Amino acid sequence: MAENNKIGNPGPIGLMGFGMTTILLNIHNLGVTLLDGHILGMGLFVGGIAQIIAGIFEMKKGNTFASTAFTLYGFFWISFVYLLIYCPVKTTPIGMAFYLLIWGLFTTYMFIGTLKLNKVLQLIFGSLSILFYILVIENFMKVANLTVIAEIIARIAGVIGVFCGGSAFYLAMAEILNETYGKIVLPIDIEKDEYNN
16 A cells, blocks of 8 residues: 655644744734743744744745745744844844844745745745835944934834734734635635635
8 A cells, every 4th residue: 555645734833933933023013012921932943943843844845935935934933043042142223133134035046936926925925025124224223322203113123023924924824724625715825725626
């Protein structure tokens, strides 16, 4: 009897790990919560480890785009928490600006890749690119000691970040529900409908 090597879709795990963590961090950016254990724990374990596991399984499935995205953004969350809490040398605003700039550039290239994929992925990566660049500007405002402007920019980042994380949350739920019901419950693309004959 042949062994069934089929694995489930790891995408919703990675998307939810990214989405929930991004929403929580940006609720903080909106000034609603403190940057404390509820965000840092989520960043390490759900945004970090869960996404990396999803990325490994996406590689096994041969999905280079998803594997790269989940694995690297998983390590983004782990490195981000490390910089905030565990790094023995405090990260300066100028250092954080360039850290976020590198991630913004990576995300922009990934956004270009989504132009061949579904519309919700385009929303996620497009808004994430904008989010990184806005956070870069926020940190440069801190360098210039323009604290009030930096706080305003952080609130703008919060709105974009909640939208971005919410988009990933939506796509995760769409993939789960559409697969479970075998039909489009939550649409993810205007042109494509893999469940219709």
